[in-house]
Amino acid sequence: MMTAVSVAIDAVSITLILALAAFGLAIIFGLIGVINLGHGAMLTLGAYFTWATTAAGVPFLLAVVIAALGVGLIGLVLEHLVIRHFYDQPFETLLLTWGFFLISTEVIKIVFGTDFRNVTNPLPLAFHLGPVSVPAYRTAVAGFSLLLIGAAAFVLYRTTLGIKIRALIQNREMASLLGLDIGRTYKLVFATGALVAGLAGALISPMLSVDPYIGNIYLVRSFFVVTVGGLGELLGGTLIGAFFIGGAETIIALVSTQAFAQTIVFALAIVVLRFRPQGILGGR
Amino acid sequence: MTEILRTEQLTKRFQGLLANDGIDFALASGELRCVIGPNGAGKTTFISMISGHLPATAGSIWYRGERITELPVTARVRRGIVRKFQTPSVFDNLTVQENVELGVLASARRARDVRARIARVLELVRLEEAAETLAVNLSHGQRQWLEIGLLLANNAELLLLDEPTAGMTVEETAATGALVRQLIGELDVAAIIIEHDINFIRSLRAPITVLHLGRVLVEGSFDEIERNQEVREVYLGAE
Amino acid sequence: MRLTRVRLDQTDGTLRQPGRPRLLDGEAIAGTGVFLMLAALPAVAGGYPVYILPQYMLFGMLALSLGLLWGFVGVVSFGQAAFFALGAYTMGLAMQQTASPINPAYLGLAASLALGGALAGVIGYFLFSAGVRGAYFVIVTLALSIIVEQLAVSQSQITGGWNGMFIDRMSLTFGPLGEVSLYDDAPIYYVVLAVVAATFALLKWLSRATFGKLLVGIRENEDRLIALGVRTALYKTSAFALSGAIACLAGAFYGTHANFVAPSLAGVLFSTEVVVWVAIGGRGYLLGAFLGGVLVASLANYLSAIIPRYWQLALGVIFVLVIVFLKGGIAGAIAKLLAPRRRSPAR
Numbered sequence: 001m002m003t004a005v006s007v008a009i010d011a012v013s014i015t016l017i018l019a020l021a022a023f024g025l026a027i028i029f030g031l032i033g034v035i036n037l038g039h040g041a042m043l044t045l046g047a048y049f050t051w052a053t054t055a056a057g058v059p060f061l062l063a064v065v066i067a068a069l070g071v072g073l074i075g076l077v078l079e080h081l082v083i084r085h086f087y088d089q090p091f092e093t094l095l096l097t098w099g100f101f102l103i104s105t106e107v108i109k110i111v112f113g114t115d116f117r118n119v120t121n122p123l124p125l126a127f128h129l130g131p132v133s134v135p136a137y138r139t140a141v142a143g144f145s146l147l148l149i150g151a152a153a154f155v156l157y158r159t160t161l162g163i164k165i166r167a168l169i170q171n172r173e174m175a176s177l178l179g180l181d182i183g184r185t186y187k188l189v190f191a192t193g194a195l196v197a198g199l200a201g202a203l204i205s206p207m208l209s210v211d212p213y214i215g216n217i218y219l220v221r222s223f224f225v226v227t228v229g230g231l232g233e234l235l236g237g238t239l240i241g242a243f244f245i246g247g248a249e250t251i252i253a254l255v256s257t258q259a260f261a262q263t264i265v266f267a268l269a270i271v272v273l274r275f276r277p278q279g280i281l282g283g284r
Numbered sequence: 285m286t287e288i289l290r291t292e293q294l295t296k297r298f299q300g301l302l303a304n305d306g307i308d309f310a311l312a313s314g315e316l317r318c319v320i321g322p323n324g325a326g327k328t329t330f331i332s333m334i335s336g337h338l339p340a341t342a343g344s345i346w347y348r349g350e351r352i353t354e355l356p357v358t359a360r361v362r363r364g365i366v367r368k369f370q371t372p373s374v375f376d377n378l379t380v381q382e383n384v385e386l387g388v389l390a391s392a393r394r395a396r397d398v399r400a401r402i403a404r405v406l407e408l409v410r411l412e413e414a415a416e417t418l419a420v421n422l423s424h425g426q427r428q429w430l431e432i433g434l435l436l437a438n439n440a441e442l443l444l445l446d447e448p449t450a451g452m453t454v455e456e457t458a459a460t461g462a463l464v465r466q467l468i469g470e471l472d473v474a475a476i477i478i479e480h481d482i483n484f485i486r487s488l489r490a491p492i493t494v495l496h497l498g499r500v501l502v503e504g505s506f507d508e509i510e511r512n513q514e515v516r517e518v519y520l521g522a523e
Numbered sequence: 524m525r526l527t528r529v530r531l532d533q534t535d536g537t538l539r540q541p542g543r544p545r546l547l548d549g550e551a552i553a554g555t556g557v558f559l560m561l562a563a564l565p566a567v568a569g570g571y572p573v574y575i576l577p578q579y580m581l582f583g584m585l586a587l588s589l590g591l592l593w594g595f596v597g598v599v600s601f602g603q604a605a606f607f608a609l610g611a612y613t614m615g616l617a618m619q620q621t622a623s624p625i626n627p628a629y630l631g632l633a634a635s636l637a638l639g640g641a642l643a644g645v646i647g648y649f650l651f652s653a654g655v656r657g658a659y660f661v662i663v664t665l666a667l668s669i670i671v672e673q674l675a676v677s678q679s680q681i682t683g684g685w686n687g688m689f690i691d692r693m694s695l696t697f698g699p700l701g702e703v704s705l706y707d708d709a710p711i712y713y714v715v716l717a718v719v720a721a722t723f724a725l726l727k728w729l730s731r732a733t734f735g736k737l738l739v740g741i742r743e744n745e746d747r748l749i750a751l752g753v754r755t756a757l758y759k760t761s762a763f764a765l766s767g768a769i770a771c772l773a774g775a776f777y778g779t780h781a782n783f784v785a786p787s788l789a790g791v792l793f794s795t796e797v798v799v800w801v802a803i804g805g806r807g808y809l810l811g812a813f814l815g816g817v818l819v820a821s822l823a824n825y826l827s828a829i830i831p832r833y834w835q836l837a838l839g840v841i842f843v844l845v846i847v848f849l850k851g852g853i854a855g856a857i858a859k860l861l862a863p864r865r866r867s868p869a870r
Contacts, residue, residue, distance in 0.1 A: 035658050082847065090658055091599060095802065095846050098795065102839035110832060216791070220669060223662045259673040266666045274653045361752035373750075375743040386740045389733050390751040438751045 006132045007254070011247045013134075013142040019242035020145035021204060022222035023152075024197030026238045029223070030231050031169055031189050034083065034093050038100035039222055040215030042194050045071050046201025047210045048108055051117045060122035068199035074104075075194020079187050087186065108212045119205040141203050148196070153235050165189065169232055221245055224269040230279030237281045244280070245269060286348075288313040288474050289334070289442060294343035296329050296498075303329040305498040306343065311442075314472040316464065318485050320509075321495035322519060327478045330495065331444050334476070335367040336360045347442070362391075364441030370450055372427040374434065376420035380411050383419055383430055387437030401437060408467060409433040410459065425456030429463060436467070443467075443475040449484050461487035494518075549861070551727055554810045558720045565709050574708045577715035577780050583816035584719045584773040586800045588766040590812025591726055593801060595735060596762045597742030598657045602664030603770045603797045605671035606643065608789030610635035610774025612675065612682055615690040615784055628693030632775050639771025640764045647763035651756040668794045675786035687785030690778045705779075715776055719813075722769055726809050738762055796823070799842045804852050811854025 025039045036042075049067035054060055078100055086092045123137040156162035168185055201215060208214055229241025245265055252261035273279075289311040296304040304326045311317055319327050332338035334345060336357040345353045352360060375383050384402045392401075406412045409429040414422065419430060428448055435443060448464075449457045461484055467473055479485050485492065485506065492509050494501040496518050502509065509515055561580070565573045589603050617631030646667070650660055675682045682688055695703040695714065705711040729735050740748045741755050749755055778784045787793065797816070804815015819838075826834035849856055 035661070082843075085847075091597075092846060092850070094599070094658065094661060095798070096843060098798075099839060099843035099846060102795070102799075102842060103836060106833075106836035106839055110836065220662065220666050224666075227659065227662070257677060259677045263670045263673060266670060270650075270663055270666065273659060274649055274655060277653065277655060277659070358749070358752050358754070361750070367750070373744060373747045375740060375747065377743055378739075382736075386736060386748070387751060389736055390740075390748060390753045434747075434751065 007250070009132065009134055011243075011250050013138050014246040014250055015239070015243045016142035016145040017138070017204065017207075018218075018221065018225060018246040019238050020141065020148065021197075021200045021218045022225040022242060023145075023148065023238055024193045024195075024200060025222040026226045026229075026234050027196060028190055028193035029226055030234055030237070031165060031193075032087070032186050033090065034087070034097070034190065035090060036097045036193070037094055037219070038078075038097035038104070039197055040213075040217075040219035041101040041104045042071050042075065042197035043201035043204070043215030043218055044108065044210075044212060045074065045104060045215075046198030047119070047205035047208075047214055048112055048117070049198070050202040050205045051119045051210055052112070054119055060120075064199065064202040067202035068195050071198025071201070072191050072195030075197075076187065076191040078194075079190040083190065084183065084186065105212050112212075114212060117210040119210060121206040137206060141207075144203065148199075149235055149239065156234065220266065224266065224273075228269050228272050228279055230282030233279065233281040237279060240280050244272075286313045287311070288315075288348055289476075290346040291334070292344045292346070294330070294333060294345060295341050296326070296333060296338060297341040303498055304333070307495075307498075307500055309493065309500070311474055311476065313441075313474055314468065316468045316475050316477070316488060316490040318488060318490055318492045319476055319478050319495060320480070320485065320492060321501070324497075325495040326498040327495055328446060329498075331367065331446055331476065331478060334442075335365060335444050337367070361438070364439055365444065366435040366438060366440040366442070367444040368428075368431055368435060368446060368448060370446050372424075372431045374419045374427060374430050377418060379416050379418055380422070380430055380433075381406065381415040384433050384437050387434035391438045405433045405437045408436060408470070409463060423456070425452045425460065428452065428456075428460065432463070432467075436471070436473070440473055443473055445475060445477045447478055447480065449479065449481050457481060457484050458487065460484070464488060548731075550808060550810050554723055554727065554813075557810070557814070558716070558723070561716055561720075562713075565712055573712050577712050578777060579817045579821055580715055580719045581773045581777045581780070582797075582800070582820045583813040584722055585770050585797055586804065586812045586816025587722060587726060587809060588770040588773070589797050589801045590806060590809055590815075591762060591766045591769070593806045594808065594812065595730065595738040595742060596759055598660050598759075599798060600664040600763075600766070601661060601791065601794045601798060602667035602671075603766070604791075604794035605664075605668045605789050606639045606767045606770035607774035607777065607793075608671060608675060608784060608786070609638060609642070610771035610776075611690070611778030611784035611788060612688065613638055613771070614693075614775035614778040615688040616681070618691045618693065618779065626694070626696040628779065629696075631693075631779075632772065635771040635775035636768050640768035643767025644760060644764035647760035647767075648756070651759045651763075654756070665791060665794075668789060668791045672786050672790040675789050682786070685786060687783055690782050690784060692782065693779045711780055715780065718772070718776060722772075723809060723813060726769075730809065734758070734761075796820070799838060802842060802852060803845050805854025805856075805858075807851055808854040808858065811852050814854070815852065 021043060024042060025036055028034050028036045028039070046067045049070045050060075050063045053063035053066050058066070082096055082100075083093055086096060121137050123140060125136040126133045128134075154162075156166060164185060168182065205214075225238060225241035225245050227241070228244050229237030229239070231237070248268060249258075249261045249265045252264050256264075287310055289309070291307055291309040293306040293308060294304055295302070295306055307326075307330060309330075319330065321327055329338060333340050336352075336355060336359075340353055343353075344351060347360075347363060347365065350363075352363070352365075355363075375386060378386070381402060384405050385398065387405070388398050388401045392398075403412075406415055409432055411426065411429060411433065414426060419427065422430060432443070432445075432448070445464075449460050452460065464475065464477070465488065468475060477488070477490075489506065491503065491505060493503045494509060494512075494515055501514060501518065502512055504512070561576070564576065585603055585607050588606070589600060592598055592600050613635040614628070614631035617627045617634060620627045620630065623630060646663070650663060655663075676684055679685075692704070692706045692711065694705055697703075703710060705714060737748065737753060737758055740753075741758060745755050774784075774788075800815040800819040801812045802815070803819050804813070805811020823834065823838055826837060830837070845852060851858065
């Protein structure tokens with residue numbers, strides 16, 4: 001009984017945290033179709049910025065904000081200098097974002113070294129639900145993830161900006177005929193995706209030891225979360241995809257190693273995509 | 285004249301909209317037929333069922349005596365039923381010659397006379413001079429001809445052309461008319477052409493089937509159709 | 524084609540025939556030159572080059588496997604290293620079967636060819652027959668690299684885990700005619716050269732045959748080919764299977780040459796290095812991919828010795844610059860210089 005409860009809590013928090021990590025990619029890949037292989041690097045940058053600023057004495061929450069903004073800015077620069085010339089060539093953007101990963105990883109290694117870094121947990125408490133002990137920080141991050149998704153839902157479905165973005169996804173040509181500035185909207189979406197990825201990396205950093213490849217753990221996972229959930233289904237898709245990937249991995253890891261669980265889950269995701277390429281929530 | 289295509293009571297229903305309502309149609313081998321009608325008459329639906337891109341709701345399609353109603357597109361293509369879509373789709377970054385070569389290779393992988401076939405097709409669609417031009421640099425009309433060339437290279441026996449002169453200049457349209465007549469004459473290929481351009485249809489001098497509201501309204505020669513009272517009403521009324 | 528009055532293959536004689544393909548095109552000639560030079564090399568430069576070049580040639584072969592996919596089919600694979608490592612591990616396991624009546628090396632080579640081809644074929648068919656788009660395919664190959672690397676680490680009782688696996692040098696046995704040991708550098712150099720050259724020749728021949736042309740057609744406009752009745756999924760699967768087999772075989776030879784294989788050979792980082800090689804060398808040309816593998820890998824090695832902190836950064840920057848400005852890679856740039864008549868090349 002105790003194990004079942006703690007597993008359930010684990011599954012929920014893992015789902016929400018994975019959804020947070022994947023959300024930036026859901027924005028970029030799902031909304032403007034850029035296969036951002038630099039997504040992991042954006043997470044890593046968020047983590048490192050957080051470490052650097054907290055090590056300099058900045059309070060954690062402020063550090064997170066700075067990290068998110070920093071990565072968002074980097075994303076904006078990347079889009080402006082490079083990505084925006086290649087929107088009609090998906091393979092090239094794929095390679096370019098991978099190039100971004102290569103370069104940023106090396107810069108991180110040069111600036112910060114390759115040792116593991118630790119970001120101090122700002123909330124090293126634990127709740128006690130009966131016999132089960134739940135880390136407070138994880139819960140906070142999971143809760144934040146839910147808030148963020150809710151906020152995104154609000155923007156997408158209740159604001160003018162949201163309408164514009166949804167129009168853009170539906171039909172690019174029509175949207176431009178209707179006076180929508182495509183270039184600016186794409187820029188905004190890309191930068192936002194980067195910002196969210198940086199934010200996720202920042203928030204996740206206290207839970208892991210930070211090294212230059214920390215984001216890559218989430219790279220392929222995020223892609224599967226987004227595609228299994230349904231490309232373009234920003235909210236429900238990300239949550240369902242995260243539940244599938246994260247939840248499945250947790251459950252399988254109970255009976256085998258983490259590595260094996262990940263392998264099985266990847267294989268499962270590939271099978272799901274093969275039979276339902278539009279994802280669980282995606283419609284043709 | 286042997287019959288190459290026949291439809292019996294061919295029907296297509298889209299969730300309450302009856303796009304094609306029991307169409308009986310017959311085409312002889314080597315025959316050219318124009319299918320015309322106001323917008324929404326069901327012409328493209330009809331062609332799509334013959335090519336296999338739309339499944340039929342009811343009725344049957346017979347090709348050379350074989351019932352093909354349930355066959356997938358690729359099986360019909362292998363039998364020589366090829367369709368040309370409204371927006372030409374060719375291999376933009378390859379030359380005209382390479383395009384046609386792919387058309388030949390797609391159907392006859394081990395053809396010894398590939399080069400000769402390519403030359404012949406280029407001659408038929410009047411693109412020999414443009415053989416080394418990249419397809420992306422062709423005019424719109426030339427792209428349409430190139431696409432027809434691809435279909436011919438692919439051993440087409442029944443061509444389904446959906447508005448082949450759309451977007452063409454007056455000269456290109458006239459040339460297309462001559463091209464089509466020559467193809468039919470020399471190669472014994474049958475064709476169904478959906479068209480709106482009156483001059484083009486007149487120049488083809490081929491029998492016409494008029495569709496209206498998913499049914500066959502009348503069939504006949506160009507002159508007969510032009511004089512037909514019902515047809516005038518349908519066209520004028522629809523405007 | 525129903526030909527009644529006029530036959531398709533008859534012209535009236537005045538028509539200009541499309542150009543006859545020459546037996547050897549520029550790339551074949553250049554490639555022959557490269558391999559001849561490689562063959563002559565041990566005579567003029569002993570020692571270290573003769574020792575190390577087979578590894579770079581095998582990297583070139585690995586790059587060829589990617590070049591086939593990327594240049595001809597138009598899909599990038601971030602998983603070629605997975606096949607490479609599988610080949611090496613297979614060879615390692617085979618070479619341990621010292622009691623085998625058949626030369627264990629031959630077993631290893633055959634097994635790695637079969638494994639690479641079968642694995643890639645199954646995955647390829649599974650994905651392509653459902654029309655999985657290129658982008659998703661890339662992600663799957665990325666996942667494949669991760670999976671193989673983790674398997675190599677976790678199945679340590681077979682693979683030696685992080686410590687890696689030692690692999691003996693193989694011998695060529697010719698039944699009653701005797702045996703040639705490949706312990707020394709020169710013999711194995713020539714064996715590897717022969718295998719790599721044969722692979723290049725095979726791919727070159729395929730590229731000019733119907734198979735290669737249809738692959739290019741798939742790359743340029745797959746829907747059009749499908750509408751012409753071509754089963755494109757089968758062609759893509761075959762190309763992937765071939766590329767997997769080649770990468771696996773290259774890995775098998777690499778394993779026995781380097782005497783060692785470790786999980787990092789399977790990983791994402793090495794897989795992406797292969798992509799970098801082919802991007803810089805030239806994705807549209809087999810020779811470009813091959814030389815990309817050989818030269819960029821050696822350049823990376825050289826750079827890592829002289830600027831150990833910054834060489835990977837330099838490589839990353841070069842990679843991005845090549846993608847942005849020199850899409851065809853170096854081979855593409857050279858080809859454009861030599862034959863400017865194509866205004867926008869098909870590569």
